[in-house]
Amino acid sequence: MRVGVITFPGTLDDRDAARAVVAGGSEAVSLWHADADLKNVDAVILPGGFSYGDYLRCGAISRFAPVMSLVIEAAGKGMPVLGICNGFQVLCESHLLPGALTRNSDLHFLCRDQEIEIVNNTTAWTSSYKSGEKIVIPLKNGEGSFQCDDNTLAQLEGEGHVIARYVGQNPNGSRNLIAGITNARGNVVGLMPHPEHAINELTGPSAQGLGFFTSILNAMVK
Amino acid sequence: MAKIVVDVMLKPEILDPQGNAVASALPRLGFSFAKSVRQGKRFEIEVEGEPTADQLAQVEKAAEVLLSNPVIENFVVRVEK
Numbered sequence A: 001m002r003v004g005v006i007t008f009p010g011t012l013d014d015r016d017a018a019r020a021v022v023a024g025g026s027e028a029v030s031l032w033h034a035d036a037d038l039k040n041v042d043a044v045i046l047p048g049g050f051s052y053g054d055y056l057r058c059g060a061i062s063r064f065a066p067v068m069s070l071v072i073e074a075a076g077k078g079m080p081v082l083g084i085c086n087g088f089q090v091l092c093e094s095h096l097l098p099g100a101l102t103r104n105s106d107l108h109f110l111c112r113d114q115e116i117e118i119v120n121n122t123t124a125w126t127s128s129y130k131s132g133e134k135i136v137i138p139l140k141n142g143e144g145s146f147q148c149d150d151n152t153l154a155q156l157e158g159e160g161h162v163i164a165r166y167v168g169q170n171p172n173g174s175r176n177l178i179a180g181i182t183n184a185r186g187n188v189v190g191l192m193p194h195p196e197h198a199i200n201e202l203t204g205p206s207a208q209g210l211g212f213f214t215s216i217l218n219a220m221v222k
Numbered sequence B: 001m002a003k004i005v006v007d008v009m010l011k012p013e014i015l016d017p018q019g020n021a022v023a024s025a026l027p028r029l030g031f032s033f034a035k036s037v038r039q040g041k042r043f044e045i046e047v048e049g050e051p052t053a054d055q056l057a058q059v060e061k062a063a064e065v066l067l068s069n070p071v072i073e074n075f076v077v078r079v080e081k
Helices: A014-023 A066-076 A086-093 A150-158 A208-221 B017-028 B053-067
Strands: A002-007 A027-032 A043-046 A081-084 A100-102 A110-118 A134-141 A145-147 A162-166 A178-182 A188-191 B002-010 B040-047 B073-080
Touching: A002 A014, A014 A027, A014 A208, A043 A066, A043 A086, A043 A208, A066 A081, A081 A086, A086 A100, A086 A188, A110 A178, A134 A208, A145 A178, A162 A188, B002 B053, B040 B053, B053 B073
Parallel strands: A002 A027, A002 A043, A043 A081, A081 A188
Antiparallel strands: A100 A145, A110 A134, A110 A162, A162 A178, A178 A188, B002 B040, B002 B073
């Protein structure tokens, strides 16, 4: 299957994301932010980085890129979309996912190996994991604190839309230790830490991030 | 030339680590007046002549769609002479 990886000006992790897609058994297709063309992909990844220099708010300007109107439309029809880090911020700004990512509670840019627990393995991007499985993947961001109002939080928790939580001490002040969420349909997932940097023990803390990229094949087979 | 000003602030219930950092820096410099500090953004938009009602309505819309994120922020639009 064909998995598109979008490059915005300031995107950093598109190469690693494409590499992870290939390692996961799919074909990686480069998508350019300014082209209103999804090149017949079956799924899309919004990688990490600092799109548009994080000006205004992280992801706020990327949301209006020509390619994003197609992503939003396709996501509405059920196409799997994964936003990692800055991509998660873009998905929230696009209102494909609820809530917002704000400045880390201690104001520091964090870059470290982080243990997270997969708490929902029914989405298009998490089905390769067991529910409750703990994995270690890199966390690297300045604005990774997941915030939303109490009603939204109750809804996320009540409907099982939290897909991953930080294990141990809260690294960034995220409500309920939330590291990732999904929409109701389970096709759109946002995740703050970086599975694409953990697909090989030579270059990452583990190979445990690969599951996100193999899950997408399960989703297509279904 | 008039200026349309949009002030964007985090909603009161949203944690503001930047404001907190400023609040904790003030006493270190001998400023003891602050009970708390919240940090926001200010946009200054110039238009030709006096802003029209239509322009102000458009700025309101832009503030809602782009300048602020209504999930975490509130905004106020005003005209400054």
